[in-house]
Amino acid sequence: MANTSKGAIVGLGVTPMGRIYGRRAVDFAAEAIALALEDAGLQKSDVDGLLINANIPNDMLPGAQMTLGLENLTLMNVMSAYGSTGGSMMQYACMAIREGLATTVVLVYADAPLTPSRGAGQSYAGPHRFPLGGMTGLKAAYGDFGANLGYAMAAQRHMHLYGTTEDQLGTIAVGQRQWAQMSPWAQMKAPMTMADHHASRWIAEPLRLFDCCLVSNGAVAIIVTSVERARDLKQPPVHVLGYAQCAPGDNASTARHPGVETGAKRSGEAAFRMAGITRADIGSCQLYDCYTYTVLVTLEDYGFCAKGEGGPFVADGKLAPGGALPTNTGGGQLSGYYMWSFTPMSEAIVQARGQGGARQVANNDFILVSGNGGILNYHSTLIFSPHAGG
Amino acid sequence: MSQTATKPVPVPDEVSAPFFDGAREGRLMLQHCAACEKWSFPVRERCPHCMGAKLAWRAASGRGTLYTFAIMHQVMNPGFAADVPYNVSQIDLDEGVRMVCNIVGLANDALRIGMAVEAVFEDVGDGVSIPKFRPVTG
Numbered sequence: 371m372a373n374t375s376k377g378a379i380v381g382l383g384v385t386p387m388g389r390i391y392g393r394r395a396v397d398f399a400a401e402a403i404a405l406a407l408e409d410a411g412l413q414k415s416d417v418d419g420l421l422i423n424a425n426i427p428n429d430m431l432p433g434a435q436m437t438l439g440l441e442n443l444t445l446m447n448v449m450s451a452y453g454s455t456g457g458s459m460m461q462y463a464c465m466a467i468r469e470g471l472a473t474t475v476v477l478v479y480a481d482a483p484l485t486p487s488r489g490a491g492q493s494y495a496g497p498h499r500f501p502l503g504g505m506t507g508l509k510a511a512y513g514d515f516g517a518n519l520g521y522a523m524a525a526q527r528h529m530h531l532y533g534t535t536e537d538q539l540g541t542i543a544v545g546q547r548q549w550a551q552m553s554p555w556a557q558m559k560a561p562m563t564m565a566d567h568h569a570s571r572w573i574a575e576p577l578r579l580f581d582c583c584l585v586s587n588g589a590v591a592i593i594v595t596s597v598e599r600a601r602d603l604k605q606p607p608v609h610v611l612g613y614a615q616c617a618p619g620d621n622a623s624t625a626r627h628p629g630v631e632t633g634a635k636r637s638g639e640a641a642f643r644m645a646g647i648t649r650a651d652i653g654s655c656q657l658y659d660c661y662t663y664t665v666l667v668t669l670e671d672y673g674f675c676a677k678g679e680g681g682p683f684v685a686d687g688k689l690a691p692g693g694a695l696p697t698n699t700g701g702g703q704l705s706g707y708y709m710w711s712f713t714p715m716s717e718a719i720v721q722a723r724g725q726g727g728a729r730q731v732a733n734n735d736f737i738l739v740s741g742n743g744g745i746l747n748y749h750s751t752l753i754f755s756p757h758a759g760g
Numbered sequence: 761m762s763q764t765a766t767k768p769v770p771v772p773d774e775v776s777a778p779f780f781d782g783a784r785e786g787r788l789m790l791q792h793c794a795a796c797e798k799w800s801f802p803v804r805e806r807c808p809h810c811m812g813a814k815l816a817w818r819a820a821s822g823r824g825t826l827y828t829f830a831i832m833h834q835v836m837n838p839g840f841a842a843d844v845p846y847n848v849s850q851i852d853l854d855e856g857v858r859m860v861c862n863i864v865g866l867a868n869d870a871l872r873i874g875m876a877v878e879a880v881f882e883d884v885g886d887g888v889s890i891p892k893f894r895p896v897t898g
């Protein structure tokens with residue numbers, strides 16, 4: 371028997387995603403919050419907590435509260451640990467509700483970096499976003515722009531140490547595309563074969579285009595409340611049974627091996643302990659997938675296989691539809707939509723509710739959700755369930 | 761308005777100036793803590809190991825090994841359009857810090873993790889030099 375629920379998710383709002391131009395991030399946020407309120411059967415005036423996921427500079431700043439028209443909040447903050455933030459926001463919302471700081475907390479992520487005149491990579495990490503002073507300028511002088519290179523270097527190290535192959539990474543991308551074809555929200559639905567993966571252009575070798583996440587304009591909002599209050603609301607509650615974080619430290623110390631050993635290990639162990647379950651209880655994973663490699667290394671660090679065996683572990687297609695460990699069942703960020711940890715959280719909510727339609731997993735008792743930020747610097751873990759435990 | 765794009769040139773700031781001054785003189789200058797005797801990088805104001813405030817600048821050996829690398833194919837800045845595909849590499853310096861940089865003097869397909877490398881210095885314009893690394897020969 372699992373431990374008792376730490377908080378309940380009662381509302382989910384997902385806007386249309388992708389190349390939708392001419393709108394500010396905060397406007398997508400407003401749409402997502404309105405959708406989440408409708409989903410939950412709540413009014414805007416019921417909201418007394420707001421946690422905003424900060425982003426690479428956009429308008430998701432404290433002032434977004436006023437733009438959104440949310441009033442009399444007793445919990446309000448903008449948070450940032452890059453892609454792991456959403457998982458941490460969920461943790462703080464649960465704690466704040468249990469401590470009585472707020473009753474109904476909105477978590478929101480929104481971004482709108484895509485413009486008609488720039489490609490996705492340029493929109494997200496082009497030189498317009500980076501100044502040249504000091505050490506930042508040194509990185510630029512080496513041509514070290516954006517996250518693609520950092521993850522490519524991590525993957526290269528893993529390949530060197532453990533013999534991980536391009537085919538093994540490709541299996542992850544192909545499987546997630548199959549899932550995306552069943553999700554109404556996914557941006558990329560065209561079929562993808564392993565040959566398509568290998569034919570996609572290099573971004574930062576050893577990573578190809580189809581190893582990299584999308585860039586999305588859009589927003590996701592999630593509403594959290596107490597276990598008691600959730601019983602009276604419109605949707606089947608999704609319970610948060612366990613959570614943890616781990617931020618191991620600087621990548622620049624040779625005493626550490628940051629590209630191949632991540633915070634997922636410690637964070638995962640703590641989250642399982644809090645939930646009172648083991649890895650064997652997990653029926654489905656929604657893992658942060660900025661790159662195919664991130665999925666592979668996260669599975670290793672969560673202990674689904676030994677360190678270094680992530681490649682052979684995924685190679686049989688167990689993450690894809692019909693596989694033994696359905697993972698990133700909405701297509702993830704590789705083929706679904708890129709909303710940082712709100713992508714895995716949103717899909718986990720759908721699956722825990724049993725609302726996945728054609729992509730619904732058979733065993734949704736315990737769903738493992740990860741967030742990851744920086745170059746594998748920040749990690750958050752959540753365990754969702756339709757059951758309140760206890 | 762379009763002309764040959766130049767690469768971004770770092771602008772030394774107060775804390776990083778000794779690093780760039782050293783590079784201009786052909787030395788890899790790193791910060792060393794008087795209290796705990798550890799090296800640190802990237803440049804900062806205070807020791808990340810013991811939080812001591814007394815960081816002295818010392819010439820490092822300039823030697824290390826290739827921890828990992830990637831080959832960049834995207835043109836994220838027009839100054840690199842003629843360079844793609846180029847390597848971005850992480851060097852484990854003998855001093856115990858890991859540095860992102862480029863390896864020069866070697867084809868991309870000859871890069872090998874673990875290979876011994878040493879610092880060389882490149883004038884990148886505006887009176888600024890930066891360290892890069894090349895394979896150690898002989």
Ligand SMILES: [Zn+2]
Binds near residue numbers: 793796810
């Ligand atoms: Zn020190």
